[in-house]
Amino acid sequence: MESFAVDWLNLIFRWAHLIAGVGWIGTSFYFIGLDLSLRKREGLDKDVFGSSWQVHGGGFYNVEKYLVAPKKLPDDLVWFKWEAYLTWVTGFALLVVQYYYNASSYLIDPSVMVLEPWQAIAISVASLVGGWLIYDGICRSPLGKNTAVLALCVFILIVGASWLFSQVFSGRGALIHVGAFVGTMMAVNVFGIIIPNQKKVAAALMRGEEPDAKYGKIGKQRSVHNNYLTLPVLLMMVSNHYPMLTGHPHSWLLVALIIVIGGSARHLLNRHEAGDVFKQYAWTLPVAALGLLAAIILTAPQTRNYGSDKVTDTAVLEVLQTHCASCHAVTPTSEVFDEAPQDIHLETIEDLTRYLDRVKAQAVDSDAMPLGNETGMTDAERTTLGAWIAQQ
Numbered sequence: 001m002e003s004f005a006v007d008w009l010n011l012i013f014r015w016a017h018l019i020a021g022v023g024w025i026g027t028s029f030y031f032i033g034l035d036l037s038l039r040k041r042e043g044l045d046k047d048v049f050g051s052s053w054q055v056h057g058g059g060f061y062n063v064e065k066y067l068v069a070p071k072k073l074p075d076d077l078v079w080f081k082w083e084a085y086l087t088w089v090t091g092f093a094l095l096v097v098q099y100y101y102n103a104s105s106y107l108i109d110p111s112v113m114v115l116e117p118w119q120a121i122a123i124s125v126a127s128l129v130g131g132w133l134i135y136d137g138i139c140r141s142p143l144g145k146n147t148a149v150l151a152l153c154v155f156i157l158i159v160g161a162s163w164l165f166s167q168v169f170s171g172r173g174a175l176i177h178v179g180a181f182v183g184t185m186m187a188v189n190v191f192g193i194i195i196p197n198q199k200k201v202a203a204a205l206m207r208g209e210e211p212d213a214k215y216g217k218i219g220k221q222r223s224v225h226n227n228y229l230t231l232p233v234l235l236m237m238v239s240n241h242y243p244m245l246t247g248h249p250h251s252w253l254l255v256a257l258i259i260v261i262g263g264s265a266r267h268l269l270n271r272h273e274a275g276d277v278f279k280q281y282a283w284t285l286p287v288a289a290l291g292l293l294a295a296i297i298l299t300a301p302q303t304r305n306y307g308s309d310k311v312t313d314t315a316v317l318e319v320l321q322t323h324c325a326s327c328h329a330v331t332p333t334s335e336v337f338d339e340a341p342q343d344i345h346l347e348t349i350e351d352l353t354r355y356l357d358r359v360k361a362q363a364v365d366s367d368a369m370p371l372g373n374e375t376g377m378t379d380a381e382r383t384t385l386g387a388w389i390a391q392q
Contacts, residue, residue, distance in 0.1 A: 003338040017090035024083035036274035088187035105371040109170035162252035171246035179236030189222040231262030244299040247366025264288040306387035316388040323377045
């Protein structure tokens with residue numbers, strides 16, 4: 001019954017996280033695209049930076065942007081903030097339900113580092129807080145005044161965090177924490193920088209003062225960061241569905257490639273929306289393609305030498321019963337599951353034959369299964385399982 005309740009919490013938070021995330025990402029993409037489509041036109045107010053004519057849903061829209069703000073603000077001013085706040089809140093709630101509650105299975109891998117659940121959770125929370133403080137410090141430092149240098153520093157920060165996570169958590173736990181690490185930076189950018197700066201501008205106007213333009217510039221900088229990090233963080237959030245990523249011995253290197261691929265793709269879309277000449281940003285295509293090719297090569301299954309000895313059904317059944325059947329059974333004995341995950345049963349030779357490719361990907365080509373390697377599956381046992389599959 002407890003597992004049933006946790007499953008429903010997981011589903012509710014995951015659904016809410018998707019809904020809020022779609023809203024946040026949608027507004028991020030829209031406003032960056034809007035900002036890049038602004039043009040100087042005749043007849044605009046002197047305080048207007050530019051305007052954009054758009055068509056959607058059968059209607060025409062004319063949107064104007066003030067670099068600081070108009071002299072008067074309406075009472076029904078719309079603030080875009082709750083999408084970001086709720087994305088982070090629901091995401092952290094999902095992290096608690098999925099990874100903290102089942103830390104021994106999803107977050108901890110004894111072969112990586114032996115940890116108590118409370119220690120793993122403490123490291124997780126500290127890394128999210130510490131990541132934001134370091135990132136914010138870099139942005140506020142002299143390094144933050146140079147866009148290229150700042151981008152490189154943020155890249156190094158994220159890749160460095162990825163390597164550290166891979167030295168502490170399970171493969172699943174490491175990559176989901178890269179997503180949470182970056183997502184926290186993005187959400188606090190909205191909560192701690194962008195919205196407060198906008199409020200300072202609005203408050204100055206209400207007092208009849210001239211707002212300081214620096215607040216708008218700082219907010220724009222963080223907004224652009226969020227925009228370029230969106231595509232990489234989305235992939236991190238779904239990484240636990242792909243053992244070729246989570247089970248890779250150098251997952252931090254894959255993170256670096258994902259940032260390059262996602263950042264290049266985002267830059268291409270941004271510059272296209274800005275109306276730039278294609279040759280000015282054409283370099284993004286080969287860069288993204290080379291990054292993708294490198295990731296594919298890195299994750300390609302390695303050829304194993306299974307030897308010439310025939311593995312018997314009895315031997316492979318022993319591996320199944322020891323390492324798989326506690327979860328993947330008609331009646332699981334694991335405390336984590338009331339029902340077999342994805343309704344996959346691995347109790348008989350017929351069961352294994354049905355899921356050969358999936359078992360090979362999860363337990364032979366990677367160590368994604370068993371979860372957190374709680375049962376202590378050895379390389380020799382993975383080789384036995386792989387040899388039996390190769391014989392079929």
